[in-house]
Amino acid sequence: MTYPKVELHCHMDGAIPYRLFVKYCREDGLVPEGVSDEQWIKDHVMTETMSLSDCMGEFALLTGILQSADRLEELAFELLKDMYESGTKLVELRFSPQSHLNENLSMDEAVQAALRGRKRALEVYPDLVCGFLLCMMNFGLNLGTLENNKATIELAAKYKDQSVVGIDLAGDETATPIESYAPMFEYARQLGVNYTIHAGESGPASNVMFAISQKGGRIGHGIHSIEDENVVNELIRNNFLIEVSVTSNFFSRCVPSIAEHPIRKLWDKGVMININTDDPELMGIDLKHEYDVIAKNFGFTEREFILSNLYSARASFCEGREKIISELTKALKECE
Numbered sequence: 001m002t003y004p005k006v007e008l009h010c011h012m013d014g015a016i017p018y019r020l021f022v023k024y025c026r027e028d029g030l031v032p033e034g035v036s037d038e039q040w041i042k043d044h045v046m047t048e049t050m051s052l053s054d055c056m057g058e059f060a061l062l063t064g065i066l067q068s069a070d071r072l073e074e075l076a077f078e079l080l081k082d083m084y085e086s087g088t089k090l091v092e093l094r095f096s097p098q099s100h101l102n103e104n105l106s107m108d109e110a111v112q113a114a115l116r117g118r119k120r121a122l123e124v125y126p127d128l129v130c131g132f133l134l135c136m137m138n139f140g141l142n143l144g145t146l147e148n149n150k151a152t153i154e155l156a157a158k159y160k161d162q163s164v165v166g167i168d169l170a171g172d173e174t175a176t177p178i179e180s181y182a183p184m185f186e187y188a189r190q191l192g193v194n195y196t197i198h199a200g201e202s203g204p205a206s207n208v209m210f211a212i213s214q215k216g217g218r219i220g221h222g223i224h225s226i227e228d229e230n231v232v233n234e235l236i237r238n239n240f241l242i243e244v245s246v247t248s249n250f251f252s253r254c255v256p257s258i259a260e261h262p263i264r265k266l267w268d269k270g271v272m273i274n275i276n277t278d279d280p281e282l283m284g285i286d287l288k289h290e291y292d293v294i295a296k297n298f299g300f301t302e303r304e305f306i307l308s309n310l311y312s313a314r315a316s317f318c319e320g321r322e323k324i325i326s327e328l329t330k331a332l333k334e335c336e
């Protein structure tokens, strides 16, 4: 059965299509002479697990080639196009405006560039539902400053009516205690900005508990909630959706193996789950790959996938999601 897919957790830089990745690396003189496109891609796709902080290091190359407005616009356009054409009809893309400031771009200009890319995508695919989440960064890699994170919230408020649908806290979850971001979420609430928080990815269940206390409704990953029954119950009681990325969690060593990923356990307990790629380019995967992995390893049925997409569409911050919700509701009925 065909039904619209919903992807809410995809980092734009980690999702750059290979054709753009190679093009920008060549334009910037990063590809050594004699190295083919295929080899260059192979050298930069993860084939083994890495610590989350090493994964963050890989991002330095990706953000490094994304320092101009033209490239950010092209990336947003091309990525949305690829996602739509592969059946993802409701998309939230996220990126950190403060990671694109090396060549005199301002955070505001970075956001405007992404919005232009979205506008172009909608001209071609008018029924695509999509928006952006702007990521605040955890300080561990000195990528962010308090001021930049604050400015990120303000930008989300400024472009709220132009498809910036909220903010996120990304980066290295273990770098700075997550509780220290509470004033940021308080500020976001004051400005009417939605948010999701990376929590319980590499960090403990207590980080998920913190995220629940912030009432955002969604959590990036949240998989370590499985270690504390109390936290799992709170996720359910507060109707939280967790944005899960199975392959990414394995590659970044947040779970010891795919088989030990808690997705099935959490789902069976009643936690609402959204299925995502996180950083598909970096991991050499796409959304179909994730569905295949989850079906094969955890026996998810088509009905469960549709239900997961329905939960995700309901939890999305995007305007216009109602039509996706009704298509998924219809698909679910046909399954019964």
Ligand SMILES: [Zn+2]
Binding pocket: 009, 011, 170, 198, 220, 278
């Ligand atoms: Zn993420």
